[in-house]
Amino acid sequence: MAQWAHCNPLRVPMATKSSASNLSDLLGVTLRDAEAIAFRTGAAPSAPPETTGANLAPQGTSRLDDAPADHRYRTIWLSDIHLGSGGCQANYLLDFLRYNDSEYLYLVGDIIDGWQLRKGWFWPQAHNDVIQKILRKARKGTQVVYIPGNHDEAARQFCDLAFGDIHVRQEAFHTTLAGKRLWIVHGDLFDGVIQHAKWLAYLGDTLYTLILLLNRWFNRVRSRFGFNYWSLSQYLKHQVKNAVNFISKFESVMTDEARRRGCDGVVCGHIHKAEIRDIDGVLYCNDGDWVESLSALVETFEGELKIVYWTVLRAPEHHAQKAGATA
Template sequence: MTKAQHSKSKPRRTTGAARREQGKTHYRTIWISDVHLGTAGCQAAHLVDFLKNHTCDKLYLVGDIIDGWKLRSGWYWPQEHTNVVRKILTKAKRETQVIYVTGNHDEFLRKFVDYKLEIGNIRLVNEDVHETADGRQLLVVHGDFFDVITRYHKWIAIAGDALYEGTMHFNLWFNRTRAKLGMGYWSLSAFAKQHVKTAVNIVSTFEDSLARECRRRELDGVVCGHIHHAEARPMHGVTYYNCGDWVESCTALVEDMNGRIEVVRWVELDHLNQDRSSKVTPLTKVRTPSAA
């Protein structure tokens, strides 16, 4: 589908109720992904705090918001996870347009997409095209269809997910010990993604595939999640954006009223900021590329 075809679909207008709440930072658009509600690793309390302090005209939930894989094997749903759902529903009630883009961990929702499920201001899709305030068109997709392991070797993906969960449990106990010693949080899985050659290559291939798909569709860029690695940079003539996650990095993408998009990190963690002495720094802006 070409850019011209996509441009026929214009975003809905929202009223003032969605635009401003006193004392809160307002954005035109917010994207969050990989929350993994239903798992012990989910940083739900931090996400509730982020949603409480921000308003937006449009909120994208870019997949893996609910972890259906984990919930099938055992029920885990504390009050903080319900609070996340309530915050999202409250935003929709106050006329924020909420678009839920399905991911691989919440793939059970994909069977409802054909029914064009729309409840109030909440719409369910497998992908969407977002038009920024400065006229760029961005593909919004979780990204698992561009991950060769997830798409063609699901059993490896499930095994890898189990290994990832084990790593997160190790992180939990390991960091409790570090906290008692007055040390900050450190993540083994995040370290591996940034430094192990195979992991780096997989991430690079994933990013390349999405960038090339945008060029094929004649779009200006892509917003995705899936690999739990926040990013914003030009690639192959388009702009690649990744929301990151709310398990390890507590990151989101935000668009201001002029179309400028940035990665924000709501909580600074030591494994992401080795050169910083402070353990927690709210809302740090990461990297902002020029428009592609």
């Protein structure tokens, strides 16, 4: 059972002309410094616009064929996709969405990378296809909840609105089949750097983008020699003591807040490190990302939580990381 938390809705800006993509119709992303994106909603909060994905990508695209999914879960959590950035592994995500289905789908922030799109327009067809695939799942009955993060924070002004079959929320609560109540939030609001030194966050994002560029070239070479995907950027990050300490502190802050809210656990993203573990009696779950780890958090119909890694196209990794305890 899913419960959607409410936040104070803000007035939706009036519509302006769009010259590139209708993606902002779906997620309400305002990129004021990117002239290619503009609003086309123009609806009051009490009457959210009905938006379809028909104009987001050509119909009948072979990559979007609705073949039966090989794996069906009760719930899937995805975050940190970073559509609109060069680091987004959209083809791997499309493959995952094709072979995996669920009753509930939570998009836990940083779905679109507004920071990168402000620097320059980057929107290949595969990024359109990801949006189209999510829209198709929503139209076919999957309950989709979108919780914006810091890279798509402009969408937070659309909290409590529905764009077609996508519901935008500041946070959400989900009860697993095992009876565990989970608090779902991106996590950036509990990151001191993001909240108090945003210039430093922007600088870090620039350096991180360079590392991801190195990671892409590294894996292209590996692919030519027949090796599977391996995240060099994630390996380097986990060797830096300060990064490891930051991750550890972030995890503790998130579980402390979940406990304060009376929840049994938390599901978040933000730090690009997939994880399931118990921290002082509170379950910490991070669904990872689709620029480095290529991972998702899933709930089975037995109430078990797992991290699924999708690092081989059209060939799912069957050895998923399981939770230490059923949740």
